[in-house]
Amino acid sequence: EIVLTQSSGTLSLSPGERATLSCRASQSVSSNYLAWYQQKPGQAPRLLIYRASTRATGIPDRFSGSGSGTDFTLTISRLEPEDFAMYYCHHYSGSPPYSFGQGTKLEIK
Amino acid sequence: EVQLVQSGSEVKKPGESLKISCNTSGYKFINYWVGWVRQMPGKGLEWMGIIYPGDSDTRYGPSFQGQVTISVDKSISTAYLQWSSLKASDTAVYYCARVGRDGYIQRSAFDIWGRGTMITVSS
Numbered sequence: 001e002i003v004l005t006q007s008s009g010t011l012s013l014s015p016g017e018r019a020t021l022s023c024r025a026s027q028s029v030s031s032n033y034l035a036w037y038q039q040k041p042g043q044a045p046r047l048l049i050y051r052a053s054t055r056a057t058g059i060p061d062r063f064s065g066s067g068s069g070t071d072f073t074l075t076i077s078r079l080e081p082e083d084f085a086m087y088y089c090h091h092y093s094g095s096p097p098y099s100f101g102q103g104t105k106l107e108i109k
Numbered sequence: 110e111v112q113l114v115q116s117g118s119e120v121k122k123p124g125e126s127l128k129i130s131c132n133t134s135g136y137k138f139i140n141y142w143v144g145w146v147r148q149m150p151g152k153g154l155e156w157m158g159i160i161y162p163g164d165s166d167t168r169y170g171p172s173f174q175g176q177v178t179i180s181v182d183k184s185i186s187t188a189y190l191q192w193s194s195l196k197a198s199d200t201a202v203y204y205c206a207r208v209g210r211d212g213y214i215q216r217s218a219f220d221i222w223g224r225g226t227m228i229t230v231s232s
Contacts, residue, residue, distance in 0.1 A: 001171065033214075033217070035217075035218035035219070037154075037219075039154075043224075044204055044206075044222040044223065044224055044225055045146075045154065045204070045206075045219070045222055046222070047209075047218050047219060047220050047222075050209065050211065050217055050218040050220075051211060051217070054211075056218075056220065086153075088153065088154050090154075090156070090218060090219070092208075092216055092217060092218060095168075096158075096159060096168035096170075096216075097156060097158070097168060097169065097170040097171060098156050098170075099156050099170070100146075100153060100154040100155065100156055101153075102153045103153040103154070
């Protein structure tokens, strides 16, 4: 079973800054089957990125994903006030079960 | 429009049974896996399991195998999550979500989510 580790528990940044969130897998994620979700308080998660770098429908282009193998990154180029939220990575490679990372909280500095 | 509508909040006592639902619409139910995700109070997302309505192939996360049952009713495009004997530690929000497709890949990310069902288990 692949374990995902999101290294930054909390990231404190200001609007307009660039955010870089990381997700490391305990073994290689085949075919880069890794997704990123955003979750705001009291809301369901929302898919941002799948297959490591493909934006989901309706996601602004300030969100981008990169990486391969065991190291993946979600980048938000210029933070908007509405981007401050929790972010989770999720792998779906190989046969289930799959898993989520423990999350990174992006907070306003 | 694709929608997943979950049943309402529940308050139950330890030892009681429960079945919550996720009614889907706007797509062909039997062609997409559907999954369940747990979020305990103040905690992160946990992958519980997924089911393929076409043949009821079901896969569980190791922490949930034997603890819950995932099922579907194809006739009403609905997925279910059930417990036979609830524990206080089952208190959480439970989300259902559609597993997207990506080209020929049948199991991609969770692309559409329900709003969640809050389950409170307390004596």
